[in-house]
Amino acid sequence: MLKGAMEYAPSTFEERGAAVAFTTPLLSQTRVRRGERSKLEVLIPSLSQGMGIYVVAWKAVPEMVSMTMHDRYLHDLIVKEEACSPHEIRRATLRAARRGLAGPQAAQAARRALDEDEEQGTLTHYLLILAILKAVGLESPEMLRAGLDTDEGQRLTRELMTRAAESLAMDAALLYARLADVAAVTAPVGLAHSPRPGRLVRGLTDLKSFRDSMTDWAHAVPGDAAPVAVFCAEVAQHTIGIGEAVLAEFHRRIGAIGPLLQAWDREIVQLRAQAARMAWLLDGWSHITGAWEVVQAESRQQQAATVNDLFRILPLLPRKECSRDLMAESKEVKPAHRRSVRMLEDWRTGRMDIDAIRRIEAVKARVP
Template sequence: MSDRDLTSSASASQERPATRAERGVFVPFTAPMLWGARIRRIPGTPPELLLPSLSGRGTYVLDWRSAVAACSPTLHDRQLWARLSLLQHPTPAGVRGVVRKVALMGHAGRPAQAAAEAALEEQRASAARVKAALQARLATPPDAAHAALLGGLAEALADTGVAPGAPGPHIRQVAALEAFCADLSTWTRRIPPPSGQNAALVVLAAARYSLAAIRACQAALWPPLEDLAGLLARGPAGLRLMAELAERPDWLLDGWPPIVALWTSAAIQERSALAAEVAAIFPVPAQEADRWPGGALDWDTVLRGRRLLAALPVLAGTRLVEVAARNEGLRAMTA
């Protein structure tokens, strides 16, 4: 495979790109060899595919032509990339929107199509709830300019809500990640070593760090909304502030929902192998996240632990077919 290796065994920090743009966004491809891949687009350059090494010790950087030759993307994957490659600044929300459009076209099967329809309806309903909740906080009806800003705020906060515990997709996903941590912790205590235990412990540390950072970033959303009138008085700058604050937990969640769904749906006897698989591809935040609420976490130790694990076996034969079917099923579980 023609590639550039982004990392080196000398320093775990090199496995953490400096910015979100350099890190890229998880893409739910169905081809087994593309599992865990991310799209990134540095301004002024074509989009690139970042593919985790099976050893957990590096990342391949591919253009799409190389990915087609090496990874056998499915029809769904080709349709998805054709649309994702048009994004100038990929974000989790932007990728999610494209993923749902492709699912609505039926390329990922009927269950994924139905799940995408339900997810879009949930997002619309959530945005309407958020807008109503924001309007209720104002002493007087907003003028036209402030009403437009409220609409933008509602879109930005549709996934997170406007208060702790408010209904929304992120609240559900964070709860699922928390349950995943609890279940994984229990499982590691029950199985005899090694039996995937070492890999599971590395994944557990990563999931707990991510969960703590997500909660801290979510908590930082609420204080600016307490003075909604003052926020609206700032005009577009206030909207940009809230959009940035809302993006942060989205970036930290990126890549975890499919892992959680996989673990939840896996049979007990499959979990040792799954823990090893997840250890090679779990998401790691960019270094800029160290400056977000929650502070810097010890990702270097987690990544050193990942590099000590055995490399995954190369997929072949019927296992390729099984993983492709599994990945297509994930599209319905994580719309």
């Protein structure tokens, strides 16, 4: 059911919803959240160039919009799993892309992403073991030389971790269980001194590059899209500022691994909350940074069109996360946006913009 247009000024990330990587242009990066009676609903911005956000019952979306095969499958996955957090949506998105419904390159990218997730989890677990041993003064050159993937390395690790558990006044099995929980929470973010940055740390780095590139583009290409680009860069900067503060606190907490494991009930709740906040902060930005990178090889006209497309799906910070009223500022930019925006799809007739679909699939071909 289409509930109609509304002014969209969410107070929390949960109210803003999680971005969904649909390939249908009108639905690309629309957001899903829990609405009345915990039912899923989707927020669709600027239908037919309107000013408001349309709230649509999730199950009604296929009846309202002509969807690609990929999007119908992804939609069904989200309905079945009732997913609405960034982690859950990303997992469903990778499952859908892995089937090849968004093209073979997107399928390969999804498989690479899943493999990288597994490798990152293993690396994080290994580095946390080293951190625990260092915290209790049990660093072992022999274990490092042997490696955790050998029988000798695993034997030495078990001996040292048993001694570490004694130093921390806890059972060895409990230490291993808590370590596994910390690794699962930490892997998507990444450790401060990891040789391979975590996915969310890489996302923050990509966002900084996007901010700089968008600022430079606005100065180099004056026109109706320039103030839109400046606003996109400002929203990125505010997100970066909050993200860096959250990341610093997250890494500080991980750095004190001994106290974290001992004051477990309090510390793990805080750690999970900070990891979740990082995921919500960066939710939706990977598509935006990827789309902007893809369009760098195209004409200035296409770049301007992309700026306007990105403005439509910009992840504005909720009121409780930002001291500035970015929603009010976005309204000041909308006149410039309307002067140069182009329609992606006539939502009443369902005609698709095939070029736009191909550009979205090109973004999905990047590792999520």
